[in-house]
Amino acid sequence: MKKNNINKLATSDPTRRDFLGRVILAGGVGSASTLLPVTTVAAQQSCPLTGSVAWTQPDNNNHVIALQEQDAGGDGSVLLEYFGHCAFKLTSPQGVTMMFDPWRNDPSGAWGLWFPNDFPKSKVDIGLSTHAHFDHDAIDRLDAVMLLDRMVGEYRFADISITGIADKHACSAPGWYQWTNAIKEFGADPCPPNNPGHMDMSMYVVETGGLRILMWGDNRHNPSPHVLRQLGNIDVLTLPVDGSQHILSYEQGNEIVAMLNPKIIIPTHYLCEGVSITLTTLESADTWIKSQKNHNMLSSGEILLHKNEVAAMNQEFMYFGANTKVPVA
Template sequence: MQDRTKEGLWAWRQPENHNHMIALQERAGDASPHHNHVELGYFGGSAFRITAPSGLTLLIDPWRNPPWGKLNWYLYDFPHISVDVALSTHAHFDHDGVHQVSAHTILDRLIGSYTFADVRVTGIADKHVSDSTHNAYDWAEMTRRLTAVKTTPPDNWRSFDNCLLIIQVAGLRILHWGDNRPDPPDHIWKQLGAIDVLLLPVDGSQHVLSYAQADAVAAKLNARIIVPHHYGIWDVTTIGSTLLPPDEWVNGRAGSIWTESGSFRLDPTFVKQQQNRVVCFGGHVAFDKAGIQNK
């Protein structure tokens, strides 16, 4: 039997250090940078890097392949990158690969608040989707039948919890939905408040949310910008993931923007002028896919 006391993070192997965070500490209270835009980078799956005006970087939901070694979802390992803060919304393999990146601070399933430099992160505890009857494979029902995992709240296992993450930066409130259920109770909606940028799971297989559920969440939050994630990319995700591109849903919403790269600048002035405008990365990611595949 595997000795779990010997498992752990791999930070002791990382050659990077805290120097960038120390510099940000020293600049606390200094004048703001020359710009106030936020850079949003997409890494496939549900993984986003947010770069604040101060230069602080946050990576949410880095992915990995299933630990049981069968039916891989990704064609290769998550790219080796360094960030200041790594975060995860919930304990599923396609969201919890925080050990694979070099990060000064790890906020795994944050509940409560974290503040540093010009960023404040708030984690709100709720529940993962447990009804997938809208998906062709009904993976939640298969999980219940084939494993001991309890998926239905309130007595679900931890992997069917989810933490909604709100990132406040440059006057914007960015919400990463993770794989949250579409119908949280009223007190959760009140805690979420006004959202400027909504990172919402939408894919052609309707794996997490159905199209109707995604529309309902978008309408309820009335976000200015909506960014799909958790979808299939032909040269990042495998067929075995069952995920499909989000094109049908994206193209069905008026004025949708398809980015030209894996990075998109969120200018607060532009964002505040939008209303339920979709920005989609499509197959673009913020790393060199060919470079990883050739390693």
């Protein structure tokens, strides 16, 4: 069959049209890029989505058992490692390891290529995802003893406490790329209360080493007063602000910083050389960072955070830039 006839069939056939609609509504539109041809999307129907991969993991839970037998608490530094985009590995003073929001490309192919390489296979105790968009939910790439996918509520283990707080994804694109229009074009409302499920969010407050660290994910800039009360005092805040202002605008990011008054602010969801590429439509966070009074251009993909040092800081913007822990291909 000729290519133009295939395209015609894919767009005229109701089943294929419905499939494309479901791809748009569920395939990671919060991080949308250029659509691939409909024929590419239709071809993906024959490729089943991956289920649980835990049975393929080569390692076991010996480390978690050892942690379980120790007394909780203790003092020490928290290690924060950046894996590009919104992915962070956090290691508690006692040695509990957590990976947040590992990224992947959209499995449907509808939103184009964002990451030229797979997320590195990573051994951690706990894997976490803030929401069901492709650039945040590659939990199959984690050799994790536990997975907390979009968790709401409280989880405690060893010297960590994680609180998941339910809210909503940013639903109005403040930048030049109006990715929210894709949701509207298929008859759905990206904004609450009638948003589709992939626009739901779980923010995570991690307490360890005497610090409170907030993984903001792609949350909206104006959560309810009830949500803000649950967030409480924050020492370290991650925020999705980039030059294209894809999720949050500069002004929205500044408003959140002023509202929460964290000691440290770390930008996420920006174009990161060596991890993401131009098709993301993202830009670097350089302009936003350099506009801040206190900013630190980090020279590596990791930082050690101790509560005494952090306590002396005042809205210090720390920027990893292109420095990540992702192995060089």
